[in-house]
Amino acid sequence: MPQSTSTAPAPSKKPSRPSDRFVAYVHDLCQSKRTRAELRRGLALPVERCNYLHRYLVPWVTGAYPDGLHADARRAHYAVAALIAARPRTARDADTAAGSSPGDTDTDWYKRANLGAALGQAVNKGVLKPATAESTLHLMSRQSADAIHPGLPALTRQLLTGGVAVDWAVLLEHLSWWDRDRDRIATAWLESYFRITSAEAAPDDTDRPETSNPPEENE
Structure with a gap:
């Protein structure tokens, strides 16, 4: 009788990007x-007023970035x-059921969903009106990081309550570099937004009625 061999469970894949590791830690x-x-x-709040967060975040940041972070990345x-x-409870429960934090770490980084996506x-799910979403994006594209931060709690909560996931690692990196690379990041957000909304609005070719060619005239 052949001996049964037990297979050890595969170790969980550790995210390679520091931003993904930070999100998993949180x-x-x-x-x-x-x-x-x-x-x-x-x-x-700015970092200087986050007194209750230091005990949790300073050890991780110090270990991941021995040389420290610039002020924007720290915030x-x-x-x-x-x-x-x-996160609202529904979003926390969904993350727990999925067994991981939002954000597909196996997907190519530049294909992952940013805030514009x-x-x-x-918009496609009816959580936001197109005019509201577009106005929000255009306003943020003109603002500094300090002006964007206060509006993020309400915006992300509305998204999560409506069942729209937020890729926190992507948001983290974009916020870290916003003031230094705002035009590129804002362009990526706008392109992602219009790519997704236009794909939803585009008619499906398979649903179009077939049109026959007009009959040729007899010569």
Whole structure:
């Protein structure tokens, strides 16, 4: 009788990008109700006013970036941690059921959904009106990071409540470099938005009635 061989479970794949690892770390922190509440206290605040977040984020940031982060990137990490902690319960339950944080780490980085793509999905699902989403994108494309941060809690909550996922790692990197590369990032958001909304609006060729060629005249 052949011996049965037990196969060890494959180890979970560790995200390779620091932004993905940070998001996974924050999701783990949010398993604690108390920690989640303390992280939420940093919503829309500058780092200097996030006193309750330092104990959780400083050790991770120091370990991942021994040389430190520039000020914009540091604020982006604190902001995204607070946003993840502030997810509505339906979004937290969906993440738990999926067994991972939103954001397909196996997908090519430049194909992952940015904030513009999320807004496009929200329009297609009826969560946002097109005029509202487009106005939001055009306004943000003219603003500094300091002006964008205060509006993110309400915007991301509306998306998540409507069942639209946010790729936190992509948002983290975009916020980190926004003031230094705003035009490129804003263009990517707008292109993603219109690509998604136009794809939804485009008629399906298979649904079009067939048209026959007009009969040729007899010579």
